Amino acid sequence: MTTTQIHVQTSDAILGQRSEIAGAFVAREFARHPELEQRYGKIAREKSLQDADYHLSFLAQAIALNNQALFSDYIAWAKVVLTQRKVLASDLAFHLECLAEVLRERLPENSGAVAAEFVQAAVTLIPSMPDDLPTFLQEGAPLSPLAHQYFESLRRGERHLASQLVLKAVAGGTSVKEIYLQIFQPAQYEIGRLWQTNRITVAEEHYCSAATQLIMSQLYPQIFTSTKNGRTLIATCVASDLHEIGVRMVADFFEMEGWNTYYLGANAPHSSVVSTVIERKADVLAISATISSHVEAVRDLIRVVRQHPAGGDVRILAGGYPFNRDPELWRYVGADGSALDAQQAITLANQFVNGETA
Numbered sequence: 001m002t003t004t005q006i007h008v009q010t011s012d013a014i015l016g017q018r019s020e021i022a023g024a025f026v027a028r029e030f031a032r033h034p035e036l037e038q039r040y041g042k043i044a045r046e047k048s049l050q051d052a053d054y055h056l057s058f059l060a061q062a063i064a065l066n067n068q069a070l071f072s073d074y075i076a077w078a079k080v081v082l083t084q085r086k087v088l089a090s091d092l093a094f095h096l097e098c099l100a101e102v103l104r105e106r107l108p109e110n111s112g113a114v115a116a117e118f119v120q121a122a123v124t125l126i127p128s129m130p131d132d133l134p135t136f137l138q139e140g141a142p143l144s145p146l147a148h149q150y151f152e153s154l155r156r157g158e159r160h161l162a163s164q165l166v167l168k169a170v171a172g173g174t175s176v177k178e179i180y181l182q183i184f185q186p187a188q189y190e191i192g193r194l195w196q197t198n199r200i201t202v203a204e205e206h207y208c209s210a211a212t213q214l215i216m217s218q219l220y221p222q223i224f225t226s227t228k229n230g231r232t233l234i235a236t237c238v239a240s241d242l243h244e245i246g247v248r249m250v251a252d253f254f255e256m257e258g259w260n261t262y263y264l265g266a267n268a269p270h271s272s273v274v275s276t277v278i279e280r281k282a283d284v285l286a287i288s289a290t291i292s293s294h295v296e297a298v299r300d301l302i303r304v305v306r307q308h309p310a311g312g313d314v315r316i317l318a319g320g321y322p323f324n325r326d327p328e329l330w331r332y333v334g335a336d337g338s339a340l341d342a343q344q345a346i347t348l349a350n351q352f353v354n355g356e357t358a
Contacts (some may be wrong), residue, residue, distance in 0.1 A: 018056045097120075155208070188212060232261070234285045273285070289320040
């Protein structure tokens with residue numbers, strides 16, 4: 001059996017037994033350290049089971065890709081979340097060590113060894129992983145004062161003031177692209193950071209994101225003024241991925257560059273994406289995934305597009321956080337390329353329509 005086959009087999013085995021593995025290792029965790037329930041309260045087991053399910057989902061995807069860094073990166077994210085909620089790093093390490101033990105016991109020998117190796121690699125790095133994250137609203141950055149004002153308006157629930165700040169800046173000569181890159185993007189990253197570090201609630205995060213989307217729509221009279229070049233972009237998030245602002249910004253950048261864009265939003269079914277690509281005779285399809293556990297969904301969508309008799313002509317860009325972490329990941333999912341940001345995506349797309357390759 002090849003290395004690739006072992007990793008795919010291991011990933012499938014984990015997903016097939018995910019509930020049983022999660023239950024077994026949480027039971028072991030609390031049997032060995034019953035004081036955990038006293039330390040974290042009556043819901044400790046329930047929370048630990050939820051965490052276990054997430055861990056296994058991300059672990060299975062990282063193993064399928066044979067990429068330890070993706071799982072370790074997820075654990076680094078989880079450490080910040082848990083530390084800011086008063087969970088000790090030592091308890092996270094113990095939690096994962098129990099997981100490694102159960103994986104060795106529950107999976108076939110080769111698969112158990114592979115899975116445990118991925119987990120132990122992350123455990124080794126826990127002491128060096130950060131407990132907190134720096135702000136994304138950096139002093140001295142372009143438009144920094146406006147970015148701070150915009151962000152604080154959202155935090156206070158004053159979306160009308162946030163809108164006025166942006167519209168006034170555009171009326172004064174600030175380009176929409178600058179607003180996207182220097183105001184919306186760092187503000188959204190900062191909102192995500194504050195949720196991750198337990199400084200805002202999920203409701204506040206949703207409010208801020210919805211407000212930014214509304215304000216983006218108010219800029220459309222400036223966005224939809226470019227002379228069209230006859231090229232068409234379809235942009236979407238994979239099914240179950242609800243983080244759509246990033247790919248919407250990409251679609252708007254293409255619109256400003258003269259492309260006709262058709263933005264499908266979040267959680268679009270594969271069949272709807274394929275039919276839209278064919279009906280609109282798309283030149284490029286941009287697919288976004290914000291977490292590594294959705295990478296397989298990107299691969300599945302691309303496979304469905306390619307299987308359609310007319311799907312072979314569209315060029316496909318895959319983007320989002322996991323693709324930024326692994327610059328070669330687009331090859332695994334069968335895309336034609338990947339871009340770190342909207343401007344790079346436009347450059348690649350223009351190369352594609354001119355017959356060049358990534």
